Amino acid sequence: MTTRYDLSEPSLRGAAGIVRGGGVIAFPTETFYGLGACPFDARAVQRIFDLKGRDFRSAPILVLIRSRADLAALVSEITPAAERLMEACWPGPLTLVFHAAAAVPSVLTAGTGTIGVRLPAHPEVQRLLEAVGGPLTGTSANRSGQPPATRAEDVDRALGDGVDAVLNGGPTPGGLPSTVVDTTVTPPRVIREGRVSTASVLAIINSMAA
Numbered sequence: 001m002t003t004r005y006d007l008s009e010p011s012l013r014g015a016a017g018i019v020r021g022g023g024v025i026a027f028p029t030e031t032f033y034g035l036g037a038c039p040f041d042a043r044a045v046q047r048i049f050d051l052k053g054r055d056f057r058s059a060p061i062l063v064l065i066r067s068r069a070d071l072a073a074l075v076s077e078i079t080p081a082a083e084r085l086m087e088a089c090w091p092g093p094l095t096l097v098f099h100a101a102a103a104v105p106s107v108l109t110a111g112t113g114t115i116g117v118r119l120p121a122h123p124e125v126q127r128l129l130e131a132v133g134g135p136l137t138g139t140s141a142n143r144s145g146q147p148p149a150t151r152a153e154d155v156d157r158a159l160g161d162g163v164d165a166v167l168n169g170g171p172t173p174g175g176l177p178s179t180v181v182d183t184t185v186t187p188p189r190v191i192r193e194g195r196v197s198t199a200s201v202l203a204i205i206n207s208m209a210a
Helices: 009-020 042-052 068-073 080-089 123-132 152-162 198-209
Strands: 003-005 025-028 033-036 094-099 114-118 165-167 179-182 189-192
Touching: 003 009, 009 025, 009 123, 009 165, 025 123, 025 152, 033 042, 033 152, 042 152, 080 094, 080 198, 152 165, 179 198, 189 198
Parallel strands: 003 165, 025 165, 094 179
Antiparallel strands: 025 033, 094 114, 179 189
16 A cells, blocks of 8 residues: 655655665656656666556666765766756756766666766755655656656556555646756767757857857
8 A cells, every 4th residue: 555645854754764665656846746766776666667667678767866976876977068067957957868887777777878867956856855865766657658647646546556655745837847968978969858948958068168
């Protein structure tokens, strides 16, 4: 049976304990509800793929971090372009793709050897990350191909008791997802345009040569 939590400090600690124990939680973000698990726990990450009905080889799962200090355990290289984009857009709706560190499970990267990372600005997500004490997966809490969840009830309908706990923060605003930029190539490439425009990303990158 899925445990229901609110966003109080005791609830966040309870949800964090589930994550540290290898569980999967759903939580509200600045757009939709996400699925959270420890990114270093291959079994928990595989559960997320199973819940979403998604082949683990189809696409990597992005990771949310508390601060740039969390990158040390997740990525093997930070390019000058990535540094510039982080300085300009983090915290915020920009996901950067890096070469993954050796400790990152291949199931998380979908065998690509790369990892998408975002530093969110949303205060409730940051509170959850602090309670967890480390990075957390942040893929949308829905079945692949279905609309993303904007309410805890949507998560229940889509995933049932497959999630160990749901943090109910009320309805989320929806809207555009984060912009995704691959910094493992030169020049960096916009994979998905979202809340940060392609023009803004290119302006930041091009300013390095000025």
